Amino acid sequence: MTDHARPKSRKDRIMDAALRIFAEKSFPEATISEISKEAGVSEATIYEYFGTKEDLLFAIPEKISNDTFEESEAVLPYIKDVEGRMRAILFSYIQLYQDNPHYSALVLLQLMSNKRFRQTEAHAAIRRSAHRLLDCIRDGIADGTFRADADAYLIRSLLMGTIEHLFIHWHMQGMPKREKSIMDMLDPFLEIVLSGIRAKKDPQGLTLRLNLEDARALGQLLQDDATVKSSGRASATAGKSKKTKSKK
Known part of the structure; x- marks a missing residue:
């Protein structure tokens, strides 16, 4: 039996059910009773795996973010150029949020404003992708792909902040279907940013x-x-x- 054919474990079923209910009802309004019914397990089983409702809440982004990061890390070593690696990281980031709207709603609309969340391993897992992107930008500055005076932190914030803004706006509008998805916007958006930070090459001749x-x-x-x-x-x-x- 392959991994894809194996039935989900009780722990995974609990997190899947909790993700849907937290995203749709909000964390304060969701109850362990609802989650147990959705997952097909007893409330005691939920508390066996997760000490509190908040522990369950924080476990969701930790697992999903770590799984996504590992998939991305398996691909990045095969992409030699800095700009290609940056695109791969952002592609993975957008794909995660776009293909898992419950997850992006939970993280962007509820967790990012939670001070306790920012002190957890779950938040650290999310930040790993942000740090990986920062490293790529620094590599580009070091190898001369990008301008020496480029601010890596500012560029990273511009890229990730814009994507998060687009997804927040999408959720606030009720996730409407559009001719152009946020993924469709990636390449033109990235090109706008890259064109502003690329190092200028020595001109071969003067063109007026x-x-x-x-x-x-x-x-x-x-x-x-x-x-x-x-x-x-x-x-x-x-x-x-x-x-x-x-x-x-």
């Missing part, structure tokens, strides 16, 4: 780009310059001619 008005002004300037030079040459020729005649 002008708009129409600039081109006309330059043309007039060149024409005026040519006229002045032509007039100067004519004056010089006339002067030489007069000197020659006077000598005769």
